[in-house]
Amino acid sequence: xxxxxxxxLAILCILSVISILISICMGPTSVPLAAIFPFLxxxxxxxxxxxxxxxxxxxxxxxxAFLVGCGLAVAGAAMQGLFKNSMADPYIIGTSSGGALxxxxxxxxxxxxxxxxxxxxGATGATFLVYIVSTKKGRAPVETLLLSGIxxxxxxxxxxxxxxxxxxxxxxxxxxWLMGGFWNVGWPDVYIGILILVGCVIIVAFSRxxxxxxxxxxxAFSLGVNVEQLKxxxxxxxxxxxxxxxxxxxxxxxxxxxxxxxxxxxxxPDHRILIPTSFLAGxxxxxxxxxxxxxxxxxxxxxxxxxxxxxxxxLYLLRMRMKT
Numbered sequence: 055x056x057x058x059x060x061x062x063l064a065i066l067c068i069l070s071v072i073s074i075l076i077s078i079c080m081g082p083t084s085v086p087l088a089a090i091f092p093f094l095x096x097x098x099x100x101x102x103x104x105x106x107x108x109x110x111x112x113x114x115x116x117x118x119a120f121l122v123g124c125g126l127a128v129a130g131a132a133m134q135g136l137f138k139n140s141m142a143d144p145y146i147i148g149t150s151s152g153g154a155l156x157x158x159x160x161x162x163x164x165x166x167x168x169x170x171x172x173x174x175x176g177a178t179g180a181t182f183l184v185y186i187v188s189t190k191k192g193r194a195p196v197e198t199l200l201l202s203g204i205x206x207x208x209x210x211x212x213x214x215x216x217x218x219x220x221x222x223x224x225x226x227x228x229x230x231w232l233m234g235g236f237w238n239v240g241w242p243d244v245y246i247g248i249l250i251l252v253g254c255v256i257i258v259a260f261s262r263x264x265x266x267x268x269x270x271x272x273x274a275f276s277l278g279v280n281v282e283q284l285k286x287x288x289x290x291x292x293x294x295x296x297x298x299x300x301x302x303x304x305x306x307x308x309x310x311x312x313x314x315x316x317x318x319x320x321x322x323p324d325h326r327i328l329i330p331t332s333f334l335a336g337x338x339x340x341x342x343x344x345x346x347x348x349x350x351x352x353x354x355x356x357x358x359x360x361x362x363x364x365x366x367x368x369l370y371l372l373r374m375r376m377k378t
Contacts, residue, residue, distance in 0.1 A: 059327045062320060066334035070120070073341055077116045078108055080349050085112070110240075118239040118247055119344040119356075120337040122299045123309055125250035127336020129292040129299075130310020131317075131329050132257050135264040136288050137200065140318070141368065143310030144181075144296035147203030147289070150307065151210035152180020153300035157231055158217045161224050169231075170246070170301035177300045180206060181293030185286070199289075234306035234357030236344055243302045253295040254333055260288065261325035268323065306357045308364020309336050315367075 079085055085104050130143040144150070156176020160169040184206055188198040218228055263284050267274045271281045299306070313336040314328065321327050343359045 056327075059321045059324075059331075063327065063331055063334070066331055066338070070334050070338060073338055074116055074120065077341060077345050078112055080345050081107075081112060082349065083107060114241045114244050115236045115239050115344070115348075116341065117244045118302055119236050120341045121244070121247035121250050122236075122303045122306065123313075123340025124333045124337040125247075125254060125295040125299045126306065126309035126340070127313040127332040128254045128257055128329055129295045130336075131314035131325070131332045132260075132264070132288050132292050133310065134314055135268065135325055135328075136285065138268060139200075140315050141311065142200070143308075144292045145305075145307055145310070146207075147184050147199060147293075148180040148206045148210060149177045149293050149296040150300065150305050151207040151214070152183075153177035153297060154232055154305050155180075155210045155214050155217075157300075157304070158214050158221075158228050161228050161231070162217050162221050165224075166227065170243075173304075174297040174301040177297035178290075178293045180210065181289055185289055199285075230355060231304045232357075233355030234304035234360075235347070235353070235355040236303055237348075237353050239302060246298060247302060250295050250298050253291050253298070254329075257288070257291050257295075258326075258329050260284065261329055264288075264325040265323075304355075304357065306340070306360055308360045308368070309340055312364050312367050313339055 133142045153173045153176045156172035157169055160172035184202045188202045263279050266277050266279050275281050314332045317332045317335050321331050344356045347354045347356045
């Protein structure tokens with residue numbers, strides 16, 4: 055591993071720790087670090103209210119935002135490696151639309167009961183449906199997976215639109231959830247988010263296979279990689295991570311598109327370093343996006359910020375591909 059890449063990874067680790075500490079202090083109410091580290095010197099009195107703000111409100115939100123950003127970035131890096139396409143991410147194969155549909159069903163029919171469960175089932179179920187539709191004679195060509203994902207996303211979106219049209223008073227709740235945010239997360243969401251770490255660690259274990267797959271499916275097969283099994287595993291893991299993320303924060307797009315692409319320009323295409331650095335960079339990106347919303351924009355859904363940054367970046371990638 056190159057010294058430069060190790061340095062980049064170390065810098066991202068340090069920035070992550072510093073960002074989490076700064077995030078604890080940021081917000082409509084300024085809170086000193088001594089509220090969480092009593093041994094630090096401080097000029098004011100640390101009361102129970104400040105500690106409640108830190109431990110019951112901010113810390114679970116900060117950790118949830120960081121974990122969701124990490125997971126979406128790793129899933130995006132895995133999808134881009136699998137599809138050999140820098141514009142791929144988990145949402146392109148219907149994961150986001152499936153999760154949104156599941157959440158809308160929970161809101162409209164069950165009054166929001168078990169919403170995270172419905173969102174997770176919808177996200178993972180959509181990915182498996184895409185794979186089943188795309189498989190022929192035991193093989194699922196990458197192009198077919200992408201086209202099937204786009205088609206099923208449109209189908210899910212049409213059902214979602216129908217539910218929203220008939221949602222009545224629940225429409226506002228659906229709209230807020232679709233834009234994504236962390237305003238109502240708690241410690242149970244952090245505990246669920248730990249599953250994201252598990253999925254990311256497993257994906258890292260397949261970094262070498264992803265590197266070999268970049269040579270082409272035939273070459274990868276001749277080098278001992280079970281290509282179809284690898285597709286199934288990575289699709290499952292990516293949808294699993296995205297499903298957990300969607301169940302926690304709603305539909306937040308473009309993290310899995312932007313982060314791996316930028317990191318690839320810095321550390322190169324080797325997935326052994328690309329995935330860990332994308333993990334940290336994705337967490338930083340979403341953490342600071344959420345910091346902006348809760349500090350300066352009156353709890354505006356964080357998905358608005360990620361889309362504001364991500365959509366132009368997607369158009370830039372598309373333009374670059376047209377020139378090559």
